[in-house]
Amino acid sequence: MGNATGVEITGPLGERFAEILTEEALSFLAELHRSFDGRRLELLDLRAQRQADLQAGGTLGFLPQTREVREGDWRVAEPAPGLEDRRVEITGPTDAKMTINALNSGAKVWLADHEDANTPLWENVVQGQLNLRDAVAGRLAFTSPEGKDYRLNDGPRPTIVVRPRGWHLPEKHIRVDGQPTSGSLTDFGLYFFHNHLATRPYFYLPKMESHLEARLWNEVFAFAEERFGRPTGTIRATVLIETFPAAFEMDEILYELREHSAGLNAGRWDYMFSVIKKFRTRGREFLLPDRDSVTMTVPFMRAYTELLVRTCHRRGAHAIGGMAAFIPSRRDPAVNKAAFEKVSADKTREAGDGFDGSWVAHPDLVPVCREIFDGVLREKPNQLDRLREDVHVTADDLLNVAATPGRRTETGLRGAVSVGVQYLDAWLRGTGAVAINNLMEDAATAEISRSQVWQWLHNGVVLDDTGEPVTKELVERIAGEELAKLGGDLAAARDLFMEVAVADDFVDFLTIPAYERMP
Incomplete structure (x- = not known):
């Protein structure tokens, strides 16, 4: 060398x-x-x-x-x-x-x-x-x-x-x-x-x-x-x-x-x-x-x-x-x-x-x-x-985000949490692109998942399908339920996801704290 x-x-x-x-x-x-x-x-x-x-x-x-x-x-x-x-x-x-x-x-x-x-x-x-x-x-x-x-x-x-x-x-x-x-x-x-x-x-x-x-x-x-x-x-x-x-x-x-x-x-x-x-x-x-x-x-x-x-x-x-x-x-x-x-x-x-x-x-x-x-x-x-x-x-035209049709649902929230945790588990183990639910997830798609959870939580979103407000407690409960379905040891990925998805301060890129955890 x-x-x-x-x-x-x-x-x-x-x-x-x-x-x-x-x-x-x-x-x-x-x-x-x-x-x-x-x-x-x-x-x-x-x-x-x-x-x-x-x-x-x-x-x-x-x-x-x-x-x-x-x-x-x-x-x-x-x-x-x-x-x-x-x-x-x-x-x-x-x-x-x-x-x-x-x-x-x-x-x-x-x-x-x-x-x-x-x-x-x-x-x-x-x-x-x-x-x-x-x-x-x-x-x-x-x-x-x-x-x-x-x-x-x-x-x-x-x-x-x-x-x-x-x-x-x-x-x-x-x-x-x-x-x-x-x-x-x-x-x-x-x-x-x-x-x-x-x-x-x-x-x-x-x-x-x-x-x-x-x-x-x-x-x-x-x-x-x-x-x-x-x-x-x-x-x-x-x-x-x-x-x-x-x-x-x-x-x-x-x-x-x-x-x-x-x-x-x-x-x-x-x-x-x-x-x-x-x-x-x-x-x-x-x-x-x-x-x-x-x-x-x-x-x-x-x-x-x-x-x-x-x-x-x-x-x-x-x-x-x-x-x-x-x-x-x-x-x-x-x-x-x-x-x-x-x-x-x-x-x-x-x-x-x-x-x-x-x-x-x-x-x-x-x-x-x-x-x-x-x-x-x-x-x-x-x-x-x-x-x-x-x-x-x-x-x-570029700023016209409000015209985007669609609903904010518990299904969408669950998907964001589940995909985010699964991807971070793969990332921490050294894999940056992983197939989840027949989609190729990488750092960019994982960023959408965690930032959307943060946005809904910090802007008082009420879910369209259940009428339930998005709170830290709801996200934590969903995370527990989704991890129980997945099985395996996902504790480190879950902790990292919660850090970048529900904390008061928004971390610019989830890969920054993830990299700090990487040897």
Whole structure:
């Protein structure tokens, strides 16, 4: 293992970890930390200031100070090699089995996830980088405990696009000058350092709340390219528009990253979570019904996705659709049929709206998504020529949460508690994406569950089906009843869920206290 000046590794050294944690790689991480971590922390403070403004009665809107950017005539860089055609993208964590399955799936792009579908268990952080490097080299293989062999197929493979952790998460096992490093810079830095010569260094950027955060990423990219003598634009990044504030700064985010931009993605699940979080104390104006009722066709979600397509295509950038959480079952034909129908309807809507591609979470759904986009694209690689000039979305349209139909029910409350506890149990054990009730749950969907419980509790919601007010005592009783149904030792997950779902203070991300509990 490396011994870079000022760098301390506090995590245990697993097999082959020294191949990733070399002195040169750690020195690069130290350079990134010393150059950019101070600004990262300042931007997190700006998030907190905006949240305080919203809770004091403020609102969100298009920024007057960046009006010239929105109205200007500019475009991002042309699509980079391997990213011209993105009609179907598969997502998943970077463990060996999932990596091989994703690269053998037939998708155009694989989102290699170090964020919501992963947990930052130290072993996952470093082993994931090893798996990525082995995959890029074409030598990754895996044998399951049951003796099943997994190998990379010959022939074309998806373009790898790595999603690092968001700006808010630290990496506590790597310290520079006595301070924990940024999870974002760690994930980016290790992947770029080990692979920028062997493959195209492409990234998905999560959880950003402003164009200033995109500017910081652009500065990181420019620094890395100059440091290693790579041409400007070698690095490309797709930004997930998955926070409420970012929806009002899409033009600005593309502008900040323009020479490094690969478009925007409609990160729908985190977006719903962010809507709740940002206006969590604002009563009826921003209360959402049961999670299952908030579909992509409700007014505020429709406005967000249509504006995303229009904004991207006006600037020559790809617009990528979101994740359909439904997953097929190879054991239950009825579940399988329902999942295929729901995913098909979701992707048909996105393709018809002008998206250039979309996400799936399971290899069996790749052909479903591909067939739908094939039917719209035909011989074209994308729909960048569909400018959607018919779309006119106002700030009021984006903020129109109150028009969302649906009820707030005990069934919905029970589902939120049960899913939240089950997911946190998996997360604490090192698994970041888990199938629950035939849906793929990750940190984003778990955030919806716990934030909705908090919102209902702290805004005096009375359940529509039972007439019972949502209280801490009701949530605790439901948690006990749901855990009794599940069985097993879920005490740690239950305690964590209650901490982030019913406490007086709202924790910005449930993964922060969860990470503190992780070795």
